[in-house]
Amino acid sequence: MVRSDIYGGCPVEISPREGVLMKVLVTGGAGFIGSHLVRQLMKAGDEVISLDNLSTGRKENLPSQAKLEVLDIHDEEVERLFSQEHFDAVVHLAGQTLVSDSMTDPQNDMYQNIAGTVHILECCRKYGVKRVIFSSSAATYGDVDEKALPIPETLPQLPLSFYGLSKMTVEKYLALYQQVFGIHYVVLRFSNVYGERQGNGGEGGVISIFAKALAQGKGITIYGDGNQTRDFVYAGDIARGIRKALVTDNCDTCYNLSSETEINLNELVRIFSDIVGKKIVPEYGPAREGDINRSSLSNKKAQKKLLWKPEMSLEEGLKKTYEYFLK
Numbered sequence: 001m002v003r004s005d006i007y008g009g010c011p012v013e014i015s016p017r018e019g020v021l022m023k024v025l026v027t028g029g030a031g032f033i034g035s036h037l038v039r040q041l042m043k044a045g046d047e048v049i050s051l052d053n054l055s056t057g058r059k060e061n062l063p064s065q066a067k068l069e070v071l072d073i074h075d076e077e078v079e080r081l082f083s084q085e086h087f088d089a090v091v092h093l094a095g096q097t098l099v100s101d102s103m104t105d106p107q108n109d110m111y112q113n114i115a116g117t118v119h120i121l122e123c124c125r126k127y128g129v130k131r132v133i134f135s136s137s138a139a140t141y142g143d144v145d146e147k148a149l150p151i152p153e154t155l156p157q158l159p160l161s162f163y164g165l166s167k168m169t170v171e172k173y174l175a176l177y178q179q180v181f182g183i184h185y186v187v188l189r190f191s192n193v194y195g196e197r198q199g200n201g202g203e204g205g206v207i208s209i210f211a212k213a214l215a216q217g218k219g220i221t222i223y224g225d226g227n228q229t230r231d232f233v234y235a236g237d238i239a240r241g242i243r244k245a246l247v248t249d250n251c252d253t254c255y256n257l258s259s260e261t262e263i264n265l266n267e268l269v270r271i272f273s274d275i276v277g278k279k280i281v282p283e284y285g286p287a288r289e290g291d292i293n294r295s296s297l298s299n300k301k302a303q304k305k306l307l308w309k310p311e312m313s314l315e316e317g318l319k320k321t322y323e324y325f326l327k
């Protein structure tokens with residue numbers, strides 16, 4: 001098979017189409033992004049089962065009628081689930097999500113994010129899953145020259161963390177599983193995701209940390225001068241992008257999902273001041289080692305080929321997030 005068949009070709013007949021009911025497994029479905037995705041898939045009429053070990057996720061993140069299998073992605077029981085349910089597609093979100101933990105324990109990061117994923121892919125292969133959607137990350141690009149911003153998908157991946165490396169490695173596994181076994185896949189590289197039900201860790205954490213502290217009447221701290229920028233994208237928009245990837249008949253295999261806007265942390269605090277209705281004066285601490293200065297992913301390709309674009313304004317999304325933590 002020639003290389004273009006692996007990366008740009010469309011080697012399998014993809015049956016799901018917009019409006020057609022699909023049976024989908026969401027690993028990590030009880031987590032932050034999973035909880036947004038499961039709601040949207042159920043609303044679209046898909047049959048959805050979540051698989052989650054509840055290590056950071058919570059049952060309460062899901063609507064009461066959602067189906068949840070409390071399992072670890074490494075468990076042998078996972079195979080039973082695949083053999084019984086005959087999923088059309090799998091959205092793989094479960095894994096180790098902390099860059100910092102990957103630096104202190106690269107072996108666990110590898111076990112969760114690479115070995116765990118290969119187990120899921122083996123189940124997909126054995127039980128005829130047609131498509132896998134994978135949650136990759138901006139962390140696979142590493143620290144990029146500011147001239148290259150917003151980062152396109154074509155930029156070489158040079159991860160600086162084991163987390164970024166494990167995500168990039170899974171991308172390569174997916175390409176080879178497609179080439180060898182014909183399982184179609186779509187890699188989605190998210191920027192900093194935020195919204196209701198986000199935990200304190202993860203990559204988009206700063207918004208949930210600020211929103212939670214403010215909702216509890218506590219102060220907030222910015223590490224560094226606050227001029228560092230991030231590309232924040234609302235979790236509901238990410239969930240919409242994942243569903244687009246589930247049903248697209250475009251054969252491309254990799255997209256950034258981002259807002260393609262750069263907001264600095266001082267500006268973020270200003271927007272929070274408007275939402276809370278009083279001027280918030282943050283404390284400033286020393287810049288954290290390894291923090292990148294500017295970050296933004298191009299979303300042009302997703303706009304053109306997935307027909308996706310983010311719809312939630314940062315002001316509205318922050319308001320929803322703050323109100324969630326108030327409750």
Ligand SMILES: NC(=O)c1ccc[n+]([C@@H]2O[C@H](COP(=O)([O-])OP(=O)(O)OC[C@H]3O[C@@H](n4cnc5c(N)ncnc54)[C@H](O)[C@@H]3O)[C@@H](O)[C@H]2O)c1
Binds near residue numbers: 031194
């Ligand atoms: N939040 C972001 O900004 C962001 C950015 C880029 C990529 N991602 C990726 O998106 C995915 C979802 O992230 P999230 O922010 O919703 O994090 P999350 O921690 O809320 O969700 C992960 C879910 O997976 C479950 N899980 C973890 N290990 C498991 C295992 N071994 N077996 C079964 N379940 C397991 C957790 O209990 C949790 O419910 C992750 O793969 C993450 O790396 C997130």
